Amino acid sequence: MVSMSLDSVSLSQRGERGVDGQREDLVQPSPWTLKVDEAFIIPISGERADLQHVAKHLPTKEDKRDFMSTGLGSVMIIRYADSPVGPYDEILFIPGAFVSPAKAPYNIWSDxxxxxxxxxxxxxxxxxxxxxxxxxxxxxxxxxxxxTESRSVRVKIHRRYGGECLLDASFSRTWRFLPLITCGVPDFLMPPIVERAIDEEGTPVAPEKWFRVFLQTCGMGGIARVDRIHESPGEHFPDLRKLGIREGTRCLAAGGTMVFKKPQICARL
Known part of the structure; x- marks a missing residue:
């Protein structure tokens, strides 16, 4: 892989992504409204995770410097039934709170x-x-x-180019779902996502700037469970077990609408 500099992290470039990277005219500016068919949201805590393993998955110097080793984080698996770019699936890792380039105070409610x-x-x-x-x-x-069990699903995720397993796990859902709405929720209960601005090749935008985006959700949520972790190698995505997630861990199953707003642009304080 050719290295693209984002403070020591390498992100794939179009030329490395085969036929995917050859696609043209894929621009869909923010904001986005997405329909979530199904999502599993597994809460994690920096205090309970293996911090050496977490550090392995903080790829930039800024990530390592700013991570507070505390605060609520999550692993999310999401199936988007519709979006401005059509349906797609997603898995992501939020380790917890980071010192914010956008605002103070710096505490567990940080970005x-x-x-x-x-x-x-x-x-x-x-x-x-x-x-x-x-x-x-x-x-x-x-x-x-x-x-045989309509509430159970096994999710297998592998890297597109390389084929390595990211996660193979089974989940089960309950039938009890309640309204799940974050519209109007204050910042300290629903912290924003703040990321350094990059272009589509992963190159940091100069001069340095950061994007701060708020999410809104509206739908239904209920209790689910991690039934089994078949495989979670921890090489390209964190090992769930080293994040404190075990078989039997409770999580949230949800569906509905999610809005990614147009980001606010901010400079490091």
Missing amino acids: RRIPRIFVSTEESLRNGRRNWGIRKELADFQFEYSK
Whole structure:
């Protein structure tokens, strides 16, 4: 892989992504409204995670410097039934709170970052990088729904180019779903995502600037469970077990509408 500088991180370039990278005219500016068919949101805590393993998945010097080793984070697996670039699947890792380049005070309600994220389409990858600075890479997703238990699903995720397993895990859902709305929720309860601005090739935009984006969701959510972790190697995506996630861990299953707003531009304080 040819190195693209983002403080020591390498992001794939179009020429490395085969037929995906040859696509043209994929620009879809923010804001985006997305329909979430299904999502599993597994909460994690910096205090309970293996911090040496977490550090391995903080790819930039700025990530390592700013991570506070505390605050609520998550692993999310999301199936988007519709978006401005069509349906796609996604897995992402938010380790917890980061010292914010956008605002103070610096505490557990500080901003969040997404140091690891994989999506299933080139359109999502390029626009995610360009629109919000989100460092997306490509993966292939398989959702295997149980023929005998309608509430169970096994999710297999592998890197698109390389084929390495990112995660193979089974989940089960309850039938009890309640409204899930974050519209109007204050910052300290729903911290924004703040990422350094990059272009679609992953190159930092000069002069340095940061994108700060707020998310809104509206839908239904219920309790789910991690039934089994079949494989979670931890090489290209964190090992769930080293994040404190075990078989039997409770999580949130959700669906509905998500809005990625147009980002605010801010400079480091």
